[in-house]
Amino acid sequence: MSNPDNLKYTASHEWVKTEDDGTITVGITDHAQELLGDMVFVEAPDAGRKLKAREECAVVESVKAAADVYAPVSGTVTAANSELDGTPEAINSDPYGAWIFKMKPDNAADVAALLDAAAYQALVDSETH
Amino acid sequence: MTTLKQTPLNAAHRAMGAKMVDFGGWDMPVNYGSQIEEHHQVRNDAGMFDVSHMRVVDVKGDGARAFLRYLLANNVDKLTLSGKALYSTMLLENGGVIDDLIVYFMDETWFRIVVNAGTADKDIAWMKKQAAIHAPQLIIADHPELAMIAVQGPHARTKVWEALPGSRELSEHLIPFSAVEMGAMFIARTGYTGEDGFEIMLPAKAAPMLWAALAEKGVKPIGLGARDTLRLEAGMNLYGHDMDESIGPLESGLAWTVDLKSERDFIGKAALLAHPPTRKLVGLLLLDRGVLRDHQKVQTTHGEGEITSGSFSPTLEKSIALARVPNGVQIGDSVQVAVRDKMLAARVVKYPFARNGKGLV
Numbered sequence: 001m002s003n004p005d006n007l008k009y010t011a012s013h014e015w016v017k018t019e020d021d022g023t024i025t026v027g028i029t030d031h032a033q034e035l036l037g038d039m040v041f042v043e044a045p046d047a048g049r050k051l052k053a054r055e056e057c058a059v060v061e062s063v064k065a066a067a068d069v070y071a072p073v074s075g076t077v078t079a080a081n082s083e084l085d086g087t088p089e090a091i092n093s094d095p096y097g098a099w100i101f102k103m104k105p106d107n108a109a110d111v112a113a114l115l116d117a118a119a120y121q122a123l124v125d126s127e128t129h
Numbered sequence: 130m131t132t133l134k135q136t137p138l139n140a141a142h143r144a145m146g147a148k149m150v151d152f153g154g155w156d157m158p159v160n161y162g163s164q165i166e167e168h169h170q171v172r173n174d175a176g177m178f179d180v181s182h183m184r185v186v187d188v189k190g191d192g193a194r195a196f197l198r199y200l201l202a203n204n205v206d207k208l209t210l211s212g213k214a215l216y217s218t219m220l221l222e223n224g225g226v227i228d229d230l231i232v233y234f235m236d237e238t239w240f241r242i243v244v245n246a247g248t249a250d251k252d253i254a255w256m257k258k259q260a261a262i263h264a265p266q267l268i269i270a271d272h273p274e275l276a277m278i279a280v281q282g283p284h285a286r287t288k289v290w291e292a293l294p295g296s297r298e299l300s301e302h303l304i305p306f307s308a309v310e311m312g313a314m315f316i317a318r319t320g321y322t323g324e325d326g327f328e329i330m331l332p333a334k335a336a337p338m339l340w341a342a343l344a345e346k347g348v349k350p351i352g353l354g355a356r357d358t359l360r361l362e363a364g365m366n367l368y369g370h371d372m373d374e375s376i377g378p379l380e381s382g383l384a385w386t387v388d389l390k391s392e393r394d395f396i397g398k399a400a401l402l403a404h405p406p407t408r409k410l411v412g413l414l415l416l417d418r419g420v421l422r423d424h425q426k427v428q429t430t431h432g433e434g435e436i437t438s439g440s441f442s443p444t445l446e447k448s449i450a451l452a453r454v455p456n457g458v459q460i461g462d463s464v465q466v467a468v469r470d471k472m473l474a475a476r477v478v479k480y481p482f483a484r485n486g487k488g489l490v
Contacts, residue, residue, distance in 0.1 A: 037148075037354065038165045040441040040448075041420050059469070061420045063164050063441045064354055085418070092163075 002121075003029060004096055005074045008111060009120035012054070012070045015096060018111055023078055025102050028060060028069060031124045036062040039088040044080035044101045053073060053105065053110065058100050060091065071109035075103040134179035137276045137333040141340050145350050152353060153247040156180045160352035161169075167444040172486045175282035176351035177343050183201025184249035185272040185315075185330055186256065188240045197232060197240055197266040199395050200256065202378060204388035208234035212307045215318055216386055218378045219252065220397025220439035225374040226381065228252045228471065229366060231319060233308050236489035241308075241315070243277075245368050259396070277334035278329050281359075282347060283486060285326035286318075292342040293329075300327065321356065323484035328397055361449065362442050364412065364481030370423060371410065371437040371451055377401055380453060382410030408453050410437065412480030413464065414490055415448035418474040421466060425450075428465040428472070436466065444483040445490060451480065 008016040013032035017025040041061040051057050051071035058069035079102040090098035104113055133156035145159035170176045197205045203217030213234050219227045228248040233241040234320050244252045253271050260267045299309050300316045308317035315330040319409060366372055372381035379401060415421050421439030427438035434454030442449045460479055465472040482490050
């Protein structure tokens, strides 16, 4: 699966989508779900929580391991995807559809500074070779 | 960087799309796709595992039984019929577990032992050292050249018979936990999944052919990931997690494998008798959402314990664990497990958690 061009990415394997209202939607990349394997539990941050960039804020657990999810930028959580409570495997089947949380960034420029699809792919390639 | 050891099936795994990982120095398949699907495949049909990293050690010569009677915590005198197998631990003088193993009695001058991959060299050194003292006439023959394929699941034996001409006649009447030779192959009705099936030891060069023949009959390859959830559901200990050299078998849920009743002396017996266990291994079922993992602390009304193996049970669709807790803890007790910054509720349950295709909790 290729990484969609309309998203931004982090070195810690989150994808970030900027919505029309300026909030961002966050999930984990196809590469990350592939590494972790079958997802069985997701713990997302509560709405209203203030996050600093690169702060641990969610946990995804596969059968194999637990992995932290980091805030891509500083800001405030606006929503968590409660649907993942019952269907964590959606992260495996549709990594770019199964969002984990949404947040309002403190500074839109921080989002623009994240990796684009090509830069993220280069990072993945360097980690796997 | 050290080069990882490869089994004779390495190329076959890669061709089947396996995700390969470093497993104690071996390049092994952790899954070929969905680990949960592989798990269900074994519970409901048949799957095959490459366990060639495990080591076969033959004890040969006069007095083999007497030597093993002293070397192993379980009593090889329970083995009277040729081919019969026994699960045992091998202990240090202080009662700590060197390894757990299966010993097959073939005849009075030949017992076959299968030990864990990660401990094999240590095990063999220990066996040779003890043999030099107590039974120098014995030959401790290490067989790293043998491959091993486990075929497990309700349809496993039928699939093996279809894939391996001539095997049905020889192995059809094997009772559970026994083995038979078939030429250079060794077919054992044993496993590590809680399902029926065989473990087949065979020369390395024959392994890819059997693997391919099994695949042709619809047996799916299963990685080490599902192997771990299957054995945990089946309530089987994993060396290095549920017990090791610092823990005795009586505190590891393995009292049933230690023969303390007979007059027989064995290595570690005196230590086990001198230090009655104060802790025990129990099953945990997580009631809250989350996943139990190794080394998480368990709070009980009798004091603190620790998870030794924790994971997600695909059969129960809940998280389960084995945990070492104070002796006073009883089945049905409510306990709390520290998971990151939270205390999650769990219940102490009887294990195995699942066997023969069904959840038991």
